[in-house]
Amino acid sequence: MTENNVLRVENLTKIYKTGGLILGKKFKAVDAVTFGLEGDSANIFTIVGESGCGKTTLARMILSLIEPTHGRIEVLGKDILKLSSKDRGKWLPRAIQPVFQNPFEAFNPLRKVYPYLIHTATKVAGIEDRGEAVERVHQALEAVRLSPDIAERSPYELSGGQVQRLSIARAIIPRPKIIVADEPVSMIDASLRMGILNIFKQLKEELGINFIYITHDLSTAYYISDQIAVMYKGSFAEMGSADAIFGEPLHPYTQLLMDSIPRVDRKWSGKIKVAVTEVEEYLLPGCKFADRCPYVMDICKKKAPPLFRMGSGVEVACWLYSDSKEA
Ligand SMILES: Nc1ncnc2c1ncn2[C@@H]1O[C@H](COP(=O)(O)OP(=O)(O)O)[C@@H](O)[C@H]1O
Ligand code: SF4
C-alpha cells in the first residue's frame, strides 16, 4: 500500500452476536469487504444496497466508531486500528469526517449552531487564531450555500435540508480528505435532495474531498457516483466505475435491482425494494444470492464466488464470470 492511497479497506469483517450467550447466534454483518480510493483526483464512491445489508456497519468501522472483527483500514496510508491516542483524537478527525442520516443528531437542538462551528474550527481543525477560525467557518457556510445568519439560529428553527447543510459545513471545517455520508438525504424532503448531492459534487471538485456515499437509492447513486459497489448480505457483489455498472450490470443481483425500478432516459428513479435478511442465511455455504438467482448452478451452492476482474475493470462476485481472472 502506498501513501497515495486515500483509503484502503481490506478484508473488513464485522461479526455480531445476537440472542443470549448460550443460544445466541453469530452472523457476519460485513463479510470480507475490500476496496480502495486512490489516484490524483477526488472521487465519489457509492455503496448501494438494501436495508440490512451492512452499509451502516461498514461506514461506522471506516469512521472508527465501531471496531472490526477482522480486517484492516488505512486512511492516507495510516492503519487506523493502530493509531496512537493522540492521532486518533487529532489527526483522524482532520482526515475523515462523517455526515449522518439524521442531521438533527449532529447538533444540540436548543443551542445555536454558530458557536459549535467555531468550536469545531478551533478544537477539531486546530485553528488558534480567532479571526482565522471565523474565516474558516464562513468559508464552510459559503461552500454549502448558507448565510452565516442561518447558523445563528437553533436547529429546531430550521428545516432538515438546512440542518443537513450545516452538518456538511461542520464536516468540512477540518478540511478532511474523506467524508463518509451514510444515507445523508434519505430523511430530507425529496425536493431538496439534489441540492445536497450537488454540494457533494462541488466539494469534490473544488476542495478535493472524496466521498463514501452510502444509499439504498439507485437514482441518487446514478446521479453522483464515480464508482459504485453493490452490497448484498455483507459483501460486495459488484464494484466498478458507475458508467460501466449502470451501462451493463453484470451480477444477477445488480441486474435485478436495475430491472426493479423504472427507467426513464437512462436515469434510474424509485427505490430498491427492501428484503429483510434472515440471520441463518449468512451461514449457508456458497453464493449468498443463490436462492434468488435465475442462473444458479451447482457450484454456486457449494462454493462462494470470488471477485472476478473484467476487462472494464469491474469486479464481480459471480461464477458466471469464472473465465475472467480473479481480482
Ligand atoms: N449492534 C448490533 N448488534 C447486532 N446486530 C446488528 C447491530 N447493528 C446492526 N446489526 C444488524 O446487522 C445487519 C446490518 O445492519 P446495518 O449495518 O445497519 O445495515 P444497513 O445500514 O445496510 O441497513 C442487520 O441485520 C442489523 O440488524
Ligand atoms: S454465483 Fe451463481 S448463484 Fe451467485 S449470482 Fe452468480 S450465478 Fe447466481
Ligand SMILES: [Mg+2]
Ligand atoms: Mg444503514
